[in-house]
Amino acid sequence: MKGVGKFGEVMAGEKARADYATATEKLLRIIRSRSQQKAVLDFVVRELRRFPHYNWVGVYVVEGEELALRAWNGPAATPHMRIPIGQGICGLAARTRETVVVGDVSKDPRYLECFPSTRSEIVVPIVRDGTAIGEIDIDSDRVDAFDDEDQSFLERIAEELVEIL
Numbered sequence: 629m630k631g632v633g634k635f636g637e638v639m640a641g642e643k644a645r646a647d648y649a650t651a652t653e654k655l656l657r658i659i660r661s662r663s664q665q666k667a668v669l670d671f672v673v674r675e676l677r678r679f680p681h682y683n684w685v686g687v688y689v690v691e692g693e694e695l696a697l698r699a700w701n702g703p704a705a706t707p708h709m710r711i712p713i714g715q716g717i718c719g720l721a722a723r724t725r726e727t728v729v730v731g732d733v734s735k736d737p738r739y740l741e742c743f744p745s746t747r748s749e750i751v752v753p754i755v756r757d758g759t760a761i762g763e764i765d766i767d768s769d770r771v772d773a774f775d776d777e778d779q780s781f782l783e784r785i786a787e788e789l790v791e792i793l
């Protein structure tokens with residue numbers, strides 16, 4: 629059983645690496661497809677949700693002093709359809725224009741709860757000419773779900789989304 633477990637872990641690791649590359653390719657293709665913005669964003673959130681540790685995925689856009697949810701995919705709707713830029717992890721990422729990773733949301737007083745099952749969160753700003761115009765927000769039911777690979781993958785996607793927001 630030990631051998632099987634080890635084999636399984638190695639396979640899972642390899643699969644995860646392959647999936648980031650495949651997902652990047654697929655996402656860039658659709659983002660560059662010149663399809664309607666809403667259709668592209670719906671595709672992006674649906675595609676991102678295929679990663680097993682991405683339990684809820686949303687794209688917010690900046691509208692004045694607020695973030696407005698433009699597309700999402702997950703088991704339930706969030707009560708936070710609009711978030712003031714002064715609030716939450718989402719607001720923080722928009723204000724600092726830096727990715728924010730919260731490994732354990734129960735320990736971060738800045739966190740705004742959407743789902744009781746969420747344990748960790750990553751918010752990646754979409755920045756055009758030094759200004760945040762939106763962000764990708766992902767909740768995970770696992771503690772410490774997001775590592776450097778998730779961050780650089782999502783930052784690559786965010787960079788591309790600049791072109792369509």
Ligand code: SME
Pocket residue numbers: 686706708711715716717718719738739740741742749765767
């Ligand atoms: N948790 C976020 C709010 C958005 S929901 O996760 C969808 C925050 O702290 O800003």
